[in-house]
Amino acid sequence: MAGTARHDREMAMQAKKNLSNCTDPIEKLRLQCLSRGSAGIKGLGRAFRIMDDDGSKNLDFKEFLKGLHDYGLVIGKEEAEALFSQFDKNGNGTIDFDEFLVTLRPPMSNARKDVIMQAFRKLDKTGDGIVTIEDLRGVYNAKHHPKYQNGEWTEDQVFRIFLDNFDSPYDKDGQVTAEEFTNYYTGVSASVDTDVYFITMMKNAWKL
Template sequence: MAGTWRHDREMALKARSRLSESSDPVERLRLQCLSRGSSGIKGLGRTFKIMDDNNNRSLDLKEFLKGLNDYGILMEKQEATELFQLFDRDRNGTIDFDEFLITLRPQMSKARKEVVMQAFRKLDKTADGVITIEDLRGVYNAKYHSKYRNGEWTEDQVFRIFLDSFDSPYDKDGKVTNEEFVNYYSGVSASIDSDVYFILMMRNAWKL
C-alpha cells in the first residue's frame, strides 16, 4: 500500500521521541514495540506464542520476563515485574497474553475502526474472515508495482509481499485475519493525529 513504509517510519520516530517522556510502564512497552513499526506489537505476541509450550495462552512472570528479553525490549526487571502485576488482575501468577496484546495495541477511534473494517471487507472477497492471494485478484492491482513492471516478480509474488506486510515478521503464512489487519492499522493510526487525514488516507488507498 502506497505510503505505508513512510507511515511506519514516521511512527517509529514518533514512538522513540515519546519514549523518553513517558513514565507509564504500559505506554513505555507500547512505544518500544511501535518503534519497530506497525507489526511491532504482533512480533512481541509471536515471541510469547513460541514460548507457550503447553498452548494455554498464558504466561507466568518468568516466561514474561524471558519474552521481553528475547524480543529485545529494554526494561529494568523491577519495571517489567510491576507491568506483569498490572496485567495479572486476578493475582493468580499468570497473564492471558491475548488480553495483554489487546491492551497494548494503540486504541483507534470508532470512525477509524469503521473505515479499517470497510477496507478489510472489500479485500475479503470470499467473506471468510481471511484475506488471501485469491481475494486480492481484481481488488489490488499488482501491475503498477515496480518489480512487476521490470519482470523481477510475478503478480502472485507482489500479492504475497503485500500480504506479508500485514503479518508478523516471524509468522508469514500468506493469510491476513481480521485481527492482524486491525493490529496493523492500529500501528499506522498511532502515527497520524487527525481522524480526517487517517480516514482520507484509507479511502484513497482502498478506493472506498
C-alpha cells in the first residue's frame, strides 16, 4: 500500500496550496484538516468527542471553538461563528458533530463509494462490519513487508501497523469500522481527480 502514503503526501501538499486562496469557511476548515493527511477529518472528530462530556453528540459554540483550537486549527472567532451558524440548522445553539464531520468530508461520487465498500467487504472476512487482525490473515500478505523480511517485525505487527493507517490517529484500537475506512479513503479521494483513476487505484491495491 505504498501508493496510499504517496497519495497522502500529495493530498496534504495540495490542501496547503489551496488554502492560500480559499475564502469559504467550510472549505477552509476542510483543507486545514486535509493538510494533515487522510486522517485529518477523523482527528477533528476525535477532538470533539473528547469535549462532549455529557455524551450528547452535540456541541455548543464554546465547545465547538475549543475543539477547533485544541486540534490546532487556525480560525478567527467571526469565521467560527459563521461556520457554526451554517451547521446549526434549527437555530437552537448546538450542532450535531457527526453531521458536521459528514459535511466536512470532501464530496465523493457513488462510483467511488461503491469501490471503497467493495474493498472493505473484502477485508471484513467475518462480515461483522469491523476489520481486525484476524480478518487480515489471507487477505493482506505481510510477508512482502520489508520490516517482516528483515526480522524487525512479526506478521501481527505488520497487520497492526497496516490497520493503524485507517484507524483514528488518537484512538488506535486495532479495529477498523466501515466509517473509519470510508473516512480514510475520502481523504485519499480528495487528491485524485478522476473516478476512473481512483477506481483503478483501489482495484489494484485491493485486487478487486
